Amino acid sequence: MGGPFEAYSDLDESAERLKAADAGERRVAVMELGHAGDPDAIPLLAGVLADPDAGVRREGARALGEYDGLEAAEAIALALIDADPDVAAAAADSAAELRDPAAADPFIALAGHASASVRAAALRALKELRRGDALKPALEALRDPDPSVRVQAVGVLGFLKREETIPALRIATADADPQIRRAAVSALAFAQSAAATEAIHAALRDEDWMVREVAADTLGNGAAGALVAPALIAALDDAFWQVRLKAARSLGRLRAVNAAPRIAASLVAPQVNLRKEAAALGEIAAASSRPHLEAARDDPDPDVRKTVGWALRQIDRRAAAREA
């Protein structure tokens, strides 16, 4: 090509330099193969994974991330079980870049590997690939002793959005690890069934505030408004303002009229962020909120004043629409 253009290097030349005695030179050849953009480089890169120098192997694992598809995935999977942790870490990152569902095969196989970090990386790669046959290994991985594996398993199941994952995700909402409970609660957001809602409900009473926060947020997505409103109203009394905030926001989204008086009470809360949730009162637009909002018009915080003004306007509009 040449001229003013960036070169597309000759694979044969790079392959020749992979045989150099010096590790640095081999490494440079590996980088070229990564940038070649030519799938014929994949087998050459797979060969690099047998290099005696860990730095060269790591470069190989990285370079493979430039490619997609089954052949690249198989090589990346090989790098994932490398004894050198840096090589494996580079492979884990490359695996997460894959988008072609065909790339899933080797990772389904590795989901039961002896090393926890390999299992976790394999599941992490499977998430975006959304392959139906990842369901089984992911369900099994939910019982993994290692929490870093379980959290990825929740991800795989959540991305699949399939009814049959609900029972397992429900169990995961009671996991010993709060991070997994958080993930499982959000993963249930897609499900409209009573069983799923009930599990999220229960999470509103979780001992960990961040789990409760996620639950309060997730309940705002559902269509089962009438069903969840009482539990969310109860969450307005949570010890953590972060949870109270999400509960108010969700109640706003659900337009839960009977929650309006309780949300209005937060207009005098000491936390500015909570007072800003006056926006929920605008979404609900109940005329009965007007006096509380009027009283908050001169809040010392400008953001609160702005939201209050917006909420009052919503109430006006709703009233005008009813008259018309």
Place this chain on the structure above:
Amino acid sequence: MPLAATQTSVPVVVDNDKCIADKGCTVCVDVCPLDVLRISEMTGKAYMAYDECWYCMPCACDCPTGAVTVNIPYLLK
């Protein structure tokens, strides 16, 4: 008016023991948006040739051997 050479301390430091520019690597030179890195003809290693740095760090992040350190330029440190 004649020109003078004025001293300036540059923010980017390359560890010569780690740099493999002499094996053909030019990654940091290639990725720098300000085009201020060069390979030294004397040492065969990368170095900062011009004090015109946006402290944006691709040079450090993409270096295969972790040889590059980007410091905040002295004037704004």
Place this chain on the structure above:
Amino acid sequence: MKRSGAISMGMDGLNNAVIPGHATPEQYTKEITIANDGIVNQAAVLKYAQRCYGIIEELDRFGIRFAKTENGDFAVKKVHHLGSYVLPMPNGDTVKKALYRQLRRARLLISNRYMATRLLTGADGRIAGAIAVNTRSAEFLVIRAKTVILCMGAAGRLGLPASGYLFGTYENAANSGDGYAMAYHAGAALANLECFQINPLIKDYNGPACAYVAGPFGAYTANNEGARFIECDYWSGQMMLEFFNELKSGKGPVFLKLNHLHEDTIAEIESILHKVERPSRGEFHAGRGTDYRRDMIEMHISEIGFCSGHSASGVFVDEFARTTVPGLYAAGDMASVPHNYMLGAFTNGAIAGEDAAEQAYGLDFAEIDPVDIARERERVLAPTRREDGIPPNQIEYKTRRLVNDYLQPPKVRRKYELAQARFAEIRDDLENRMLARNAHELLRALEAASILDCADMAAFASLYRQESRWGLYHLRTDYPAKDEANWFCHTLLSKRDGRMTGEKRAVDPYIVPVADDEKALYGKQRLRASA
């Protein structure tokens, strides 16, 4: 190429993603109209809003990682109560890499280290090509083309950062405004340049404090009493005016406040802010011993620049990204579609590419006049032919220092006139005495010429619009009020018969109407701020 542009290290999110279920194109168009005091070409904004979701999906397929819910849907964040447009990118550092990978896979021809210097037009006024010079070898290149897309980013080296470091800018310092200068010299119209870009930034570091990233977690901009004072956490001229007033009022300095947040929340914010976009930020704070848990982060007002990202200025384009020169397109930060940001650059870039390819299909190359080429060769290479002279960095420093002294708002007519006189003196030095001893210095010399052109355009455009609008961006002391009767219009600047000229251009009738009480939303805030 690999790491060029404003997104060299990635971005921490899309600021303006219009995603079904979270926002509608019409709602977005309405909000952008209001945020720009009504001066927008709605057709272009609406087109962007309709197309951008498809682009997000494409980027997702490229392997660019957006924040997703545990169900794999895009995790859009709500920053304010109006609409939800923020889509975080927890691994935003992969953006440029993923894009570059796609180019290589498609085996596209990529040229690096050629700096475009001027556009060529044919006798019929159509675009004919461009001229570029290699920044390593000073090789001079003439490119013939049927259509040309300008996408050279913001004019980031216009004002001088308070640190005095020429490259310590908010914008990627490689963007010196060449695109604006090239469009100007080719005869294209540039819109609303008086609507400067000015940003609230971390003092000295001059990078974004990212109130919009930390905002949804509960962080906010506070004065020295720790109290919130800004009405609008959305970047706008109005917000900058509030910021400016606070600094002047004795309640400054202004800070980003996170130290009231929960430890776990701070850790999460830190991991986002210190990893992508400007990853050296962590080191900057560490160097000064700033810990978010304890300390507020000092902020200041940036130097001025041109950019349509946060203001409605730039090379004037329609909804097909066409400029006023046939065959010439512009997209991204340098084109006049407001509030585009990264997703806008991608989306309008796609729109421009599609139309440019289609138009080029039936066309022949326009004739290039050899005289034009010879003239440009002379201009470009002149600094290399001198033995003695003024180095580009001194020309640039002086221009930018005067931009700060005279053009930084509030805009005072007398100061602007002084600026124009000083710029003319610098131009004489630049054209007759600037010296470049190697190809790299030549690159800086050519950038200095664009910077000076932009400085002149900034001054001219600001004097042309005889009212105040867009908060601090165009605050004139001699016309302090907004004048809807005379100035509810675009201002177009262009080169006619070798001279800078201005004209008004009506705002096209809205496609998405904006109700009066919605317009008042911003107006009301203003009243309170000045009270």
